[in-house]
Amino acid sequence: MNERQDDFLRQTKATLDEAEQRIDGATQTRLNAARREALAAGKRPRRPVWLLPASGLAAAATVAVLTVSLWQVPPMDDSFAALEDIALLSDEADPEFYADLEFYAWIAEGAPLEDDNG
């Protein structure tokens, strides 16, 4: 039983290694570009948050649309979940956001992210 499982696990590792080797040239080119961009961005001085009008407006628009929608869709099972959704969608993907000190504090402290739902 254990030997069979060990064989299976060795095979999965070998398969994952093989898949890594087979990453195609186009994807590797994109990875190279992503790396260069990340390294270049690390050398640029950070913009103050108040100089991010586009991301600020987008976040505000998302909050506005979703907040209005809350009154127009059927009641949710959990109204707190809806508020969490708004918060989650409104902080969409601006790299500057990740410079937030709160994130670094969280990651440095090893804050728990317990959940079994995925």
Add this chain to the structure above:
Amino acid sequence: MDRFLVGVERRAYRMAWIATSNREDALDIVQDAMLRLVKGYAGHPEAEWGPLFQRIVQSVIHDWYRRNQVRNRWRQWLGFAKGAADDELAGDPLETTIASHAPGPDGQLASQHAIDALDAALHALPLRQQQAFLLRQWEGLSVAETAAAMGISAGSVKTHYFRAVQTLRDKLEDHWP
């Protein structure tokens, strides 16, 4: 830092791809994780970069997963659920993958079949199981290191990993050469 990123980017991409099944999303995740590492930790000792990068990649994947869940929920509420319903009717993608890639005499084809089947089986796992399995089995991290990378307890890592192994064996063991 450039040399470090060259050494880890391909695995990070593969992990992100398994989680998302989408090339663009996976590339975004990798770039986002690189940005976070460079901006936040370039000045840290090089020995710390590996664990930090793992932690960041897993948290970015987790954030992507949560956002995706929320987006799908809102799309359904707003009346765009037809596509999702059609997808459900299309059947289990893993079964399709296994059924449509019978191993042949060509070693290359058999190997690609194994990759496709494993990718599909991993993608079908709950995210936490998927992450625990990849970090423990592929990256070779200890339980404690995996727990740190995922931001959960060691006990949870053991549970997620155990469940992942059982599910993967059930789905794949009899199909692999």
